[in-house]
Amino acid sequence: xxxxxxxxxxxxxxxxxxxxxxxxxxxxxxxxxxxxxxxxxxxxxxxxxxxxxxxxxxxxxxxxxxxxxxxxxxxxxxxxxxxxxxxxxxxxxxxxxxxxxxxxxxxxxxxxxxxxxxxxxxxxxxxxxxxxxxxxxxxxxxxxxxxxxxxxxxxxxxxxxxxxxxxxxxxxxxxxxxxxxxxxxxxxxxxxxxxxxxxxxxxxxxxxxxxxxxxxxxxxxxxxxxxxxxxxxxxxxxxxxxxxxxxxxxxxxxxxxxxxxxxxxxxxxxxxxxxxxxxxxxxx
Amino acid sequence: xxxxxxxxxxxxxxxxxxxxxxxxxxxxxxxxxxxxxxxxxxxxxxxxxxxxxxxxxxxxxxxxxxxxxxxxxxxxxxxxxxxxxxxxxxxxxxxxxxxxxxxxxxxxxxxxxxxxxxxxxxxxxxxxxxxxxxxxxxxxxxxxxxxxxxxxxxxxxxxxxxxxxxxxxxxxxxxxxxxxxxxxxxxxxxxxxxxxxxxxxxxxxxxxxxxxxxxxxxxxxxxxxxxxxxxxxxxxxxxxxxxxxxxxxxxxxxxxxxxxxxxxxxxxxxxxxxxxxxxxxxxxxxxxxxxxxx
Ligand code: SF4
Ligand code: SF4
Numbered sequence: 355x356x357x358x359x360x361x362x363x364x365x366x367x368x369x370x371x372x373x374x375x376x377x378x379x380x381x382x383x384x385x386x387x388x389x390x391x392x393x394x395x396x397x398x399x400x401x402x403x404x405x406x407x408x409x410x411x412x413x414x415x416x417x418x419x420x421x422x423x424x425x426x427x428x429x430x431x432x433x434x435x436x437x438x439x440x441x442x443x444x445x446x447x448x449x450x451x452x453x454x455x456x457x458x459x460x461x462x463x464x465x466x467x468x469x470x471x472x473x474x475x476x477x478x479x480x481x482x483x484x485x486x487x488x489x490x491x492x493x494x495x496x497x498x499x500x501x502x503x504x505x506x507x508x509x510x511x512x513x514x515x516x517x518x519x520x521x522x523x524x525x526x527x528x529x530x531x532x533x534x535x536x537x538x539x540x541x542x543x544x545x546x547x548x549x550x551x552x553x554x555x556x557x558x559x560x561x562x563x564x565x566x567x568x569x570x571x572x573x574x575x576x577x578x579x580x581x582x583x584x585x586x587x588x589x590x591x592x593x594x595x596x597x598x599x600x601x602x603x604x605x606x607x608x609x610x611x612x613x614x615x616x617x618x619x620x621x622x623x624x625x626x627x628x629x630x631x632x633x634x635x636x637x638x
Numbered sequence: 639x640x641x642x643x644x645x646x647x648x649x650x651x652x653x654x655x656x657x658x659x660x661x662x663x664x665x666x667x668x669x670x671x672x673x674x675x676x677x678x679x680x681x682x683x684x685x686x687x688x689x690x691x692x693x694x695x696x697x698x699x700x701x702x703x704x705x706x707x708x709x710x711x712x713x714x715x716x717x718x719x720x721x722x723x724x725x726x727x728x729x730x731x732x733x734x735x736x737x738x739x740x741x742x743x744x745x746x747x748x749x750x751x752x753x754x755x756x757x758x759x760x761x762x763x764x765x766x767x768x769x770x771x772x773x774x775x776x777x778x779x780x781x782x783x784x785x786x787x788x789x790x791x792x793x794x795x796x797x798x799x800x801x802x803x804x805x806x807x808x809x810x811x812x813x814x815x816x817x818x819x820x821x822x823x824x825x826x827x828x829x830x831x832x833x834x835x836x837x838x839x840x841x842x843x844x845x846x847x848x849x850x851x852x853x854x855x856x857x858x859x860x861x862x863x864x865x866x867x868x869x870x871x872x873x874x875x876x877x878x879x880x881x882x883x884x885x886x887x888x889x890x891x892x893x894x895x896x897x898x899x900x901x902x903x904x905x906x907x908x909x910x911x912x913x914x915x916x917x918x919x920x921x922x923x924x925x926x927x928x929x930x931x932x
Binding site: 362363364365366369394395397400433435436456457458459460463496498499501502503508526527528529530533537549550551554555558561562565566579580581603606607609610611612 | 647648649650651654675676678681715717718719733736737738739740743744775777778779780782811812813814815818832833834835836837839840843846847861864865868889891894897898900
């Protein structure tokens, strides 16, 4: 069972829900893995202590030009859709702009002179932590300036969901990294806030998930702070409200110190136990 | 012309609410909402759009099954795992396709065509004290950096049109390509952070990024009273990094009330403490010398 925790925008409580849900499943003695797919800003590790067990580097291919064989015909440049190759035949110059390369392999196919080979370039890392014998945390972290985190996310999720409950903390937004994460999930939990900004972002996520035909439900965080527009929208569109986490300064204070609210605040443990039960039912 | 960009590293720090408030304070301004993935400012600033344009974010491959001979060459070459075989038919996943065009080139039956992705839009609209450029990137589309560039270009054009001296850019979250696009060539970066461990962590990453571009930055600590210990730590760190902290905004429900009523806090509660604090921030920002000399 793979559950993705997502939101239209960061900062709505995605990390709060992911990490506390993880803790509840773990404390119930069930095998569980939390994968932080928000590789631009991974945060889960600040809330969960584990022993570092492995670090896996993820790479992409980058073309390398053998200038002895290159005839400066320019075909690779023509085939590269991302302007990652610059050929100047007049001055016999060819250059690969590594940051622009999407690792598509078109230049390799294009070159008829066997002048192109490939090397590996690091795009990020997956750090694995063991929290206890049955549970672990994977953190994906992208290098600054890499064009896309999608290959990294795919690699991080690859062995999730085999005999354990997997929680995928998805990247915010509705672009490719978000899709790469939720596509792998059996069910998606959207976290939102009861404000016009929250509702606007929620609608975008809902639209995207409906297009992908993914089942989903909604958790409202900081309930009681804004208005009822989100609840009304959910009722109108028959979207399941999974849980409401009230606005509470104690939550903010606990969160700011990196302490899980299911550890520090008794009243919220039950809320997450219920959420877990609801999600477990989705699996069967 | 001066371009000020508001960034936050992570989302949820109240960046857009602050941007809206700052925008309301200017006498004449161009607002560029560069959070094209999840634009929100229009909810508060109510632009009356006079222009809507299609943004082509890229291309996607489509198979013409009348010509396809089921040879599978395309699948062999695709490095994005976008092509799969299902019930004897090759299918291209629209969301996984990167638009590299290689399958179109390798198909011996010439059965693959590239079609443009044209669901994204950008808009120009009038607001009470100027103009606003904003955009909407369709789900699953990439290249938000390019769309950010268009929004900024249009903002500069609009500024020339009405003779505005100031462009306020509401930047996207994160430290990726769109964040970089929204700050390159800007004059001033305002970093909005909050006193949490993760806020602190993200602030460091974004400061590093701003440093790489050699743009003068300053910091606003939002909701600073939610954890004064971390706020103090943040301030000390900024001092050490020689980044001026130009404002500390307490947590206040009225910010949310203003948003719920689709107004900026300045319009909603003009004489509140919080609005006064934001006015001070604004003064420090537009008067360059003050921020420089702190
Ligand atoms: S692999 Fe693709 S993106 Fe990279 S340089 Fe070659 S053609 Fe361009
Ligand atoms: S296609 Fe091959 S020979 Fe032609 S410019 Fe590129 S690397 Fe050189």
